[in-house]
Each structure stands twice: as structure tokens, then as C-alpha cells.
């Protein structure tokens with residue numbers, strides 16, 4: 344595990360070789376002209392393409408503890424993550440990640456045609472916990488034209504701080520309202536509907552633990568189109584934020600149902616390995 348990246352490391356342009364991109368591309372939403380995208384969107388009844396992607400250790404930990412930013416990906420798999428960011432319309436994280444990591448949520452990879460493409464940062468924050476300001480990295484990058492302004496999804500009826508609303512709107516972002524259930528959570532279907540209404544056709548969900556586990560638990564509805572996991576050759580030890588969704592009991596008291604991947608591909612990337620797949624039906 345390395346020290347937190349310094350500002351220069353965080354802002355340098357990354358390259359992701361096309362030979363590696365070719366391994367990952369079958370698991371990504373297609374890059375097609377807008378018209379074709381809209382036709383497909385209608386055929387799929389307005390289903391936003393969802394890629395679940397994150398990096399974890401050999402003991403399935405995303406980080407040392409909830410409030411700690413922990414670098415796991417090596418140089419090449421990190422470039423892959425930035426390539427994924429360029430290949431989706433939006434990138435979504437939970438407020439726990441926004442608070443712990445102060446993430447940029449932009450793409451720093453140059454694509455094969457030398458262009459860059461930025462995803463819309465989306466933060467799930469039902470209770471309005473994220474105390475961002477103009478100096479928060481994602482806001483600053485948007486102000487500098489290096490990313491898009493974030494959308495913060497809060498519960499319907501939440502009282503919005505005027506100052507924060509202005510900060511977001513100044514960089515092209517804003518608050519959006521989504522209904523919550525009894526547990527104070529959004530339904531994933533509602534989240535995707537809100538994003539779809541705003542023109543988002545693909546989203547990569549990057550974490551953290553609660554977001555990933557709640558999405559895997561909800562996937563009986565077939566929301567996840569592909570899964571791309573970077574596995575780093577390290578154990579973080581007990582106490583980390585772990586990917587392990589709640590068990591679903593099997594029928595008639597049988598063994599618990601497993602969430603399994605099909606159509607699997609393992610891609611070595613530097614010291615890491617990237618696992619791609621789709622959730623088996």
C-alpha cells in the first residue's frame with residue numbers, strides 16, 4: 344500500500360494501452376453515435392447500463408477503515424479505472440467515499456484518438472452529510488474545466504443549504520431529489536430512473552462498501568450489466584471496509600443463494616489482476 348498520492352501524481356495524464364482496452368471493452372457500454380444510443384435506450388425500455396467496478400485486497404477490503412483513503416490499484420489498473428470513467432456518462436459513489444477520499448471523480452486518461460471524455464460525478468447522500476465547499480476536489484476540477492459538476496442525490500424533502508446549492512450550480516452541478524424507503528435508502532431503480540431522465544445512459548458505480556453491498560443485494564432485479572474488479576496482491580487485515588453482500592436464504596431452508604459471475608475474464612495488469620464478468624442469472 345502506498346502513501347496518499349500527492350497533487351502532481353493526482354493530476355498527471357494517464358495512458359491505457361489499446362491492447363489492454365481490447366480485453367475490457369466487451370464489458371463496457373458501446374461507444375456509438377448518439378442516435379444509435381437512443382435507439383438502444385428505447386429498445387431496453389430506458390435501462391441505464393450499469394458497471395460495478397472497484398479495487399480490493401486479497402481479503403476483499405476496499406480500504407483500511409471507513410474514513411481512510413487506501414491506494415490499492417497499481418499504475419496500469421489505475422489507468423484502467425480512468426479509462427472506465429471516460430467510457431461512462433456518470434460515475435457514482437456513496438457519501439462515505441466522498442467524505443473519506445475527497446475524490447476528483449474525473450478522467451485523466453487520454454483516449455486512442457487523443458481526446459478526453461468526462462463522466463458526471465454522482466454522490467448518494469440521502470441525509471445531506473457531505474460538507475463540501477468550493478475547495479473540494481471534485482468541485483475545483485469542474486471549475487477548472489477538468490471534470491463535470493457533481494450531482495448530489497438527497498432524499499425528497501431534504502432542506503438544502505443555499506450556499507452549497509450555489510457552489511454546485513456555479514460548476515454545472517446540482518442537488519437532485521429521490522424518495523427514500525423505511526431504511527432511509529434509495530431504491531436503485533429510482534436512482535437509475537433519475538439519472539436516465541437527465542440523459543445518463545451509462546453509469547459506473549465505484550463504491551464504497553455500503554453502496555456496493557446494497558447494489559449486489561438488490562441485483563435480483565438485474566440492474567448490474569457488468570462487474571470489473573481490480574484485485575491487488577495485498578492483505579489489509581481485519582477491520583477494513585469489506586465487499587460482502589448480505590446473504591439471501593435459499594428456498595425451503597436450503598443453502599444461501601450465491602451471487603456468482605458468469606462470462607468471466609481474468610486480465611493480469613501489472614502486479615494486479617482485473618476480473619471482468621456478468622452476474623449469473
Ligand SMILES: NC(=O)c1ccc[n+]([C@@H]2O[C@H](COP(=O)([O-])OP(=O)(O)OC[C@H]3O[C@@H](n4cnc5c(N)ncnc54)[C@H](O)[C@@H]3O)[C@@H](O)[C@H]2O)c1
Pocket residue numbers: 396397398399404405406407408409410411412413415436437438439440441443444467468469470527528529530531549550551552553554555557584
Ligand atoms: N478500493 C476502492 O475501489 C474503493 C472505492 C470506493 C470507496 N472506497 C473506500 O470505501 C470507504 C467508504 O465506504 P463506506 O461503506 O464507508 O461508504 P460508501 O461510500 O458506501 O457510502 C455510504 C453511504 O452512502 C449512502 N448510500 C449507500 N447506499 C445507498 C442507497 N442504496 N441509498 C441511499 N444512500 C445510500 C448512505 O448515506 C451511506 O451511509 C472509504 O474508505 C473509501 O476510501 C474504496
Ligand SMILES: Nc1nc(=O)c(N)c(NC[C@H](O)[C@H](O)[C@H](O)COP(=O)(O)O)[nH]1
Pocket residue numbers: 397398412413414415416420421424436440444445446447448449480549550573
Ligand atoms: N480503482 C481504485 N483503486 C484504488 O486503489 C482505490 N483506492 C479506488 N478508490 C475509488 C474511490 O472512488 C476513490 O475515491 C477515488 O479513486 C479517488 O480518486 P480520484 O481523486 O477520483 O482520482 N479505486
